[in-house]
């Protein structure tokens with residue numbers, strides 16, 4: 717399997733415009749669902765860590781963070797943004813790490829980039845294998861309502877030194893969302909780069925079943941309201957948070 721690297725061309729724009737904002741929004745949820753339950757200086761795996769802003773916030777609070785991502789360019793920024801983090805280029809669908817982590821987090825709909833349920837189940841198995849017994853796993857995903865509401869849009873960013881135009885659309889029949897970016901930047905005149913990122917929409921039931929198949933227990937799904945309070949997940953939620961645990965005792969049969 718090739719390593720997922722679709723963000724390489726997008727990395728510097730992501731670092732500038734996206735890397736900080738979502739993490740600030742959801743950090744209270746990470747504190748609420750994960751950090752209060754793990755020891756000080758615990759080891760945390762930031763799966764699909766992107767440009768490392770979350771890794772640095774966790775390091776600032778004393779945690780030992782390993783960031784894993786398929787994009788070397790995203791990780792180049794992550795190493796700058798979180799110089800004390802450990803960063804690994806690997807694919808979420810195939811990575812293997814020893815079972816030393818107290819928690820794994822995967823934020824900003826990273827796992828929607830995994831395009832089949834079979835592969836998503838492999839991701840969950842890999843996370844399970846890397847967690848200590850009792851370890852926690854938190855991730856968020858875009859849900860159908862989010863794609864229907866937010867992913868049929870065009871917008872642009874215009875700055876002194878770059879212009880970025882985004883087009884997004886959602887194919888409800890295929891349950892696939894597409895994000896096209898065209899970036900112009902000055903280099904011997906203006907240069908243009910184009911990239912496409914795809915996401916797959918999963919139902920709550922599919923995700924819960926895949927987590928169970930991978931061995932997780934204590935599985936809960938949430939959404940959040942405008943005040944960032946956790947609320948019960950309902951079908952009108954655009955984004956869902958899933959939290960689950962590797963059991964303290966694994967059954968030997």
Ligand SMILES: C[S@@+](CC[C@H](N)C(=O)[O-])C[C@H]1O[C@@H](n2cnc3c(N)ncnc32)[C@H](O)[C@@H]1O
Nearest residue numbers: 720764765766785786787807808823824826829
């Ligand atoms: C939307 S960004 C989120 C980055 C970061 N978690 C954040 O909250 O800002 C998605 C990230 O997931 C990574 N990614 C997607 N699929 C991946 C895969 N199969 N293996 C490794 N990384 C992957 C991309 O390279 C990208 O850095």
